[in-house]
Amino acid sequence: MAILNDEYSPEEITERAFYGGSVFTAVDRILAVRDEEMAALRQRAEQAEADRFRLQRDVDSAVATQEEWRRLWQRADAERSAEAVRAEQAEAAVARVRSRHRAVKRAGETICDACSPKAGDGPRRYVVEPWPCDTIRDLDYPATPEADHG
DSSP states (O other): OHHHHHHSOHHHHHHHHHHHHHHHHHHHHHHHHHHHHHHHHHHHHHHHHHHHHHHHHHHHHHHHHHHHHHHHHHHHHHHHHHHHHHHHHHHHHHHHHHHHSOEEEETTEEEETTTSOBOSSSSOOBOOOBSSOHHHHHHHSOOOHHHHHO
């Protein structure tokens, strides 16, 4: 009986209850229901506010994570691009080496053109390096760490 307990002294309650008790009881019940509904609404509002803060935190975290992934992808793309450039440069270097170290026939022998330089005039003007030379063998059969140290 919220209205009776908060607004009136005990004497006034007794007097008013005598004259209009049923009206005050009904009003008191209505106000009690209103107080319960207000408390429930306050609780729902507080929960909604807490949910809003939690969702905002989750959104902020997702945005930060998205930004981090974007930076990682950009770095990975840059690294892949740099790696692709290095691979192209390495392939071009190998192609240049292979074009210089090619097999040629001289006096019935197959020799490396780059590793068999001319040694002077005469019938045998080349220092003979048989084909495949060490350079081509190294390109075709790269050494393993075990073979280098083994």
